[in-house]
Amino acid sequence: MVSQMGKVIQGCDDAKTNLELDWNNSPTDYLCFHPKNPYPVKRIKSIQECVQLPSDYYPQHFCMDTKLSYNVTLPTYGDHRPLWPVFGEYKYVPPQRWLHNIEHGAVVMLYHPCAHPFMVNRLRAIVRGCIRKHIITPYVHLDPDRPLALISWGCSLKINYVKRQEIFVLLHSNVSWYNFVS
Structure with missing residues (x-):
């Protein structure tokens, strides 16, 4: 069943019922099981990727029965999903939720739970300080070589070493990102 965006509709999506359809509440999605050995910090090139979406592309909003x-x-x-999380930081948010945030101009900061805490905190400070509409959540599907990512609608930036200047230049010079900075 397809639903209206952002509306709680009984039997569709109240952001409380049937959540295991998108996430089984497993701690493997938000905990590092070897925290004394985080992924090493490497000064390797960041990877930015953007896809050109057709101007008439509109995603569907699916209820919790799909x-x-x-x-x-x-x-x-x-x-x-029709309902998206309030901007902020979470223990875990599945893509079925944060995709809706980026559709409406947010930036999502993802970090692998085993990413180096110094780099996670450095990127978190930039995101919190510069981007009003943001979600911050762990995401285990990031590559250990680039365990940090910024996501906007159609674009990703995968990084290992947080270079403030690189992030600021990207956010303020690229049309795909510029609209998302407050």
């Missing part, structure tokens, strides 16, 4: 999956490990657009 399983949603994606054909990529790091989706930057696609069908999703």
